[in-house]
Amino acid sequence: MGSYIPATGEQEQEMLGKIGVSRIEDLFAGIPAELKVKGGLDLPDGVSEMEALRGMRSLADRNRIYRKIFRGAGAYDHYIPAIVSEVISKESFLTAYTPYQAEISQGVLQSIFEYQTYICELTGMDVSNACVYDGAEAAAEAAAMCRDRGRTKVLVSGAVSPYILSVVKTYCFGSGCEVEEIPAEGTATDVGALQKKLGPDTMCLIMAQPNYFGTIEDAAAIAEAVHAAGAKLVMSVDPVAAAVLRSAAEYGADIAVGEGQPLGMPLSFGGPYLGFMATKQAFMRRLPGRIVGETKDRDGKTGYVLTLQAREQHIRREKASSNICSNEALCALCAGVYLSAMGPQGIADAAQQSMSKAHYLSEKLAEAGFHTLNGRAFFNEFVTDSPVAPASVMRALSAKGILGGLPLGGAHKGEILWCATEKNTKADIEEAAEAAGAAAKDPAAAEGKEA
Amino acid sequence: MLIFDKGTKGRRTEYIPACDVPVTELPEGDRRIAPLCMPELSENDVSRHYSELERKTHGVNDGFYPLGSCTMKYNPKAADAAAAMEGFTSIHPLAPKEDVQGCLEVLSTAEKYLCEITGMSRFTLQPAAGAHGEFTGLLLIKAYHRARGDMKRTKIIVPDSAHGTNPASAAMAGFEVVNIASGPDGCIDLDTLRAACDDTVAGLMLTNPNTVGLFDKNIAQVTGIVHACGGLCYYDGANLNAVIGIVRPGDIGFDCMHLNLHKTFATPHGGGGPGSGPVGCRADLVRFLPGQVVDRDAQTGLLSFSKEPDSIGDMRSFYGNFLIVVRALTYITILGRQGIPQASSHAVLNANYMMACLKDTYHMAYDETCMHEFVMSLEDLKDKTGISALDIAKGLLDAGIHPPTMYFPLIVHEALMIEPCETESKETIDQAVEVLKALKDEALKDPEDLKSAPHHTPVTRLDEVNAARHPKLRWSAPGDSAM
Missing domain, CATH: 3.90.1150.10 (Aspartate Aminotransferase, domain 1)
Known part of the structure; x- marks a missing residue:
């Protein structure tokens, strides 16, 4: 059996002695006996690392690798430069947690600040958060940002990924917002149908550019229609395409979101992936999740901290802009390394x-x-x-x-x-x-x- | 120096070959207008930049990390090795099921083990983090009451000792949050709970052991009271590491729960994620589970996905943070039936040992046998010396120790919440105890020096007020006034 416990039998006795009990079981005496597991768990016996990895290898071998x-x-x-996995495997990046203690987390904090800059560049937006779970979840979080007095309906283009539609519906089952899908016309958003659906109760339209079918939408026309109705435009973009395509901000979107997986993350049977979110400055305080800002230390040296935390669950509890705590920080780092290696060209x-x-x-x-x-x-x-x-x-x-x-x-x-x-x-x-x-x-x- | 201030124009590394097909141009109106402002670097520049950032990051590999409620245990490298196997990393999530039987077996086996460890009927592995799991579980509760036509249940009860994610998740799920005060022992006060329970209550969210590190011994009555009023009980698995193999949430009256693979099952925290927050539930809630569940076809023997009939939908794309599940499965396989309860036993042993070593020096908020973590209150010290929990935390930084969770739970003033984890040795704990004792001495003798700690970190205390008041959230080119 494998174990990662360093205590020897002798140390265990010393520690129990200091506590003043004779057996570890005594520490669990406060739990009523009838609530405890009887006879142990029905799990296989533990194994050595060698055996465990042999088993995992045999599972991996049962998947077919397509070249x-x-x-x-x-x-x-997409192609992933070799340096990407090298950097994100560095142990301190891999094993740290959310950078609550800024003085010993400047590396993680700076990498997030740089990631936020990259996302702003790709989307043309003013501010980015430190990431959310994935592209579909980012769209749902963006929709929640658009709720306003009297505006409780989310419109979703039928030409977005089925997962975006499904996740937005699930989140709105929670919030009580209404969701309406506008069936696509062929492989594009039906702008005529959209115009009929837009109204004073519309929070936003969620669209994708390029969309699920690869089509490059007439996004400028869509943005105009959405804004004419006083609603917001949430645009899901492909971050690689964004290097050459008109940016979300240039098309007139209010919030840009997307799936960050193309930025250096392997397919991995669907995860971990990366949800990115960026918006205009006016919407900054509605962003969910962590945000890193630049500041100075006591000696005037530049440093980075988690900021605008008055939006977040650990401060605001039920009034927070979102419940997000853990995000996909290592994937954000991955995106940063990928973009740094690839460069603008x-x-x-x-x-x-x-x-x-x-x-x-x-x-x-x-x-x-x-x-x-x-x-x-x-x-x-x-x-x-x-x-x-x-x-x-x-x-x-x-x-x-x-x-x-x-x-x-x-x-x-x-x-x-x-x-x-x-x-x-x-x-x-x-x-x-x-x-x-x-x-x-x-x-x-x-x-x-x-x- | 930021990466945007490095490199020089025209420098690059070629990673892909020249295009071998005719070039297709974008329509003119769809071409990017503003040029991409990104650094142009050699691979060496990139490598050194991130090595420098790594040196300015404290991970579990760098030293003791007793961050309460976050379970910063050692992350076994075998799990990373499994997650790096090409047979997992290069698999498209929409490949045909015959081609992904190994992935499906990972999901199916992990689910089976998690069910056994928790006493739940089934799990969804789709949620990406603990808070994501909480939101999922609350939607299950909402769907359950709706399916019964019981529309008046609009409230979720949350104790005041709960993590902030609990009330935030309840609000996202459209519930009204009823905060109830904990009793003087830090546990649920049964009379307060009874008074809050009526036919408008959809459920209760509870962490057990709770956030002060105590197992609520009245738990059977607690879940009984909630069930009696028709509500469901949600188990926040944040602190499950204290009781794996010893108590199963499903056996003590909980109807659904999440657990954090990145805490209890030792997957790395990644600087803030990716985590994984699988959600389990009792049999009659299974029909509402999100995403897709994996089952074996009795005839073909093949595993395949299917959707539950009354599924709440999807919490995110695909099937969750798959590579995190691979890691957790590797960990459970190595520990096995003996290693799982041994992990919780030693987590509790280490916490009680460290508390015993410190209780003559610091005031324990609850001076009794704890579970995997304990909470100290520095209120008296602050009154006497002006040294706060924050100052002691910052003092620890100079000793290479990651501070405990500060100012949480909210019911303890000047709180420091310490969770050593089972993977730390007696020597490490002894050393941390010495450092904490020395800091207490310093607080009494030379508080001014401690107030300006840390002194040996890459930066000193940062001005958070200014950061929030004048947000600078991205790099901008010199002379550019962008934020």
Whole structure:
């Protein structure tokens, strides 16, 4: 059995002697006997580190690692420089907690301050918080910031990720705000339908740019409509795309949120990821979560502290702007390291290549019989129809070691959401399109089955 | 120096090859207007920058970290090694289920162990942190009453010793918070509780052992009183490390709960996260669980996800902080049935030992056998010398010790809450005791010097008032007036 307890039997006796009891069990005498576990827990016996890691390895080995991934839909396979995992594995970063004691936490605090700056740069906003749990949860927190007298309804574009819609609904089940989805028109927000739904009770519209289907929305028109109704615009953005795309602030958003996973976090079966949030200065005191600010110490030296804490749960309790305590600090550090390593050119290059490769994939898939359905320009994701059942196309790609696009459901049933990043080479793209084409002609053969 | 003040224009490291497909341009109206103002660095610049920041960060690896209620125990490296396996890190969350059976087995096994440790029927691993778990649990309680058509239950009872997240989570879930005063023993006063309970109460949130480090011995009556008025009992698992393997929340009347994998199950705190706050519940609440639960198909033997019929929805994307669950599973596997209760036993032993060593020097808020943590009140010391809990905390910094939690719980004045954890040795505790005794001496003899502590940290005490009054929350280019 493994153990991380340093006390020897002799020390245990000395300590018990100092306390004045004879056995450790005596320390639990205050707990009524009938409430205690009888006969021990039904768990396996403990094992050595070697055995434990052998077991975990065998679980990891039961997952299939795809080297060629054309699936995004909220989790993106971008290249991660080797230095990123090196830095975020540094023990002091890994094992510290929230920097309550600023004097011995300047490293963490400064890294958050730098992260806040990076997020402000990418979104064009004035202030960023120190992060929340993930992109979908960030959207829900942003909606809560928009509640105002008489405004209790959240509108959500039907062209955002299903997780954003679902999480916003869950949070609003708590707060009592109403949520209304505006069904997408094809792969974009239906601006006409939006205008009809906007009213004096609207808190905000939540949209994504590029949206869930990869489409680049007519965001300026949407912002104008939302603001004309006196509501706020919450825009979920892709932080890599943001290096080249008009920023959320430039489009007219009031709050920018997003999934930070593309900034150096591996896919990891969905987490840990990173929710980023940034807004205009006027909205600063409504932001949830930790915020780091710059100040001076007693000797006039510059330093960093957690600030504007009068918004937070440990001070305001039930009147706090949010309940968040632990966030995803190490992921924020990860984003900072990734952006520092890539630099402004590197990140713009990754964004531009992702877009170019998605378009090349779209072109090759069209030749193979899969037609792109995005009516407007798209970024690095797009939707196609499928001449045969999407599931059989996926099986055919899988037989070649390729994770294909995501078969969609609901109003988009029969369609496929594809994604490309800078990691997909021209040869990979051609191979994927060719395999998809073969599946379109003869699904059974392409899957390696007898016809 | 900030990273934005380093580097020079035109410097870069190439991480990706040149584009091998035709370039597609963005439509003109969708191109970024303001150029990205980011530093241009070599990899060496980046490496040295973060090494410098690491040196200015105190982690559990750097020294004793007795931060009460945060359970800063040692984080075993085996768990990190498991979480770094490519078979976990490179898996897309929307890959077909046949390709992710190992991930599903991790979730399923972790859930099974957590159910056994807590006595709950099922868990969702979706919540990303403790407070996220609290919010989830309160939504389960809300959904439960609604499903019964019991719409008048609008209140959640929270003791005044609770963590701030409890009332904040209750408010987010749309409940009115009823704060009740703790009894003189720091525990729930049964008469006060009875008076607060009626048919408008949706539930009670409770940490047990509570935030003063005491196990509420009346817990069976407490949960009984709440159940008698039709309310549910929520267990805040923040302090579960005191009783794992010894008491199960499900056996003492709790209906749902969260636990913090980053506390009890030794996953690293990451400088503030990512954590993981799984939520468990009794059988009749399972149908409301968020996200997706993992079950094995009896025919194919394959694990797969499914949604509960009356699910409250999703708390976040996908299935939670998966790599944190991998770490916690590794930890539970290593400790096993013997190691789990041994961890809590030694957490309680260490806390009582440290309290015994200190009680002649400092005033204990509750001078009785504690659980995994204890609270000292420095009110008398402050009256006598002017030295506050904050001053003693700052004095500890110079000795390389992370201070205890300060000024919490709110029911103890000038509080310092100490949680040593089971992974600290007697030598470490003895040394910390000596430092705390020396600080008391210093408070009596030379308070002025202590008031200006720390003296040997990268910065001295920082001006928090000015930081809040004139917020500077991002770097700006020289000459730029941006905030």
